[in-house]
Amino acid sequence: MQSQTPASEEWLRALLPTAPGRSAVPAAAYNAAAQLLAAEQHVDSHEARARVHLADGTWITIRAARISTQIAVSLEVTAPADRLEMFIRTHNMTERDGTLLELLADGSDTKGIARRMFLSELTVQDHLKLIFAKAGVHNRRSLLAQILGTRAH
Structure with missing residues (x-):
């Protein structure tokens, strides 16, 4: 050194x-x-x-x-995009999970995610529940805290 x-x-x-x-x-x-x-x-x-x-x-x-x-x-x-990439890989997320998480991390709400992914809002909610289970969290705030390195309030 x-x-x-x-x-x-x-x-x-x-x-x-x-x-x-x-x-x-x-x-x-x-x-x-x-x-x-x-x-x-x-x-x-x-x-x-x-x-x-x-x-x-x-x-x-x-x-x-x-x-x-x-x-x-x-x-x-580490940049947020790199954190998201690591999170997706380490939590065995699918490509679709990754797309949804990218939109969520960019600030999209359920309606915006549904529109951009051509899904119903209920399908987005169901998919988020599966992602929560994979990540071991119970809500979006905790999920985003893990991904982006912020504190959940």
Whole structure:
């Protein structure tokens, strides 16, 4: 580790608590850097990144990139679209579930979702109940809180 910002140091310590004065470099940072090396050697074509969930509910994305001869690892809050993609995959949602969740996350109400998906409002409600069961929630607010990383009130 050559340098880091105070914000990245806080996130790194959240991922891997270490004694003061010692560098915290969690496995996810090494994994992103290793993925970059694999891509450079044409062993693997996946993007050099990892997503990690912090204890406070924040998702961060760790990316690695080459800067001259060094590897730079950056940390950023995971974008809502990436969170939605992860949520869909990790909760075994169907393509139709994903479409409905995208519309819901964009702020559409039942009527708007029904119109855009060419469904009745009752079908949308029934489909939402199935999604709630898959996600282990009981309402839209809790569902959106999980997807978007906000708190349900």
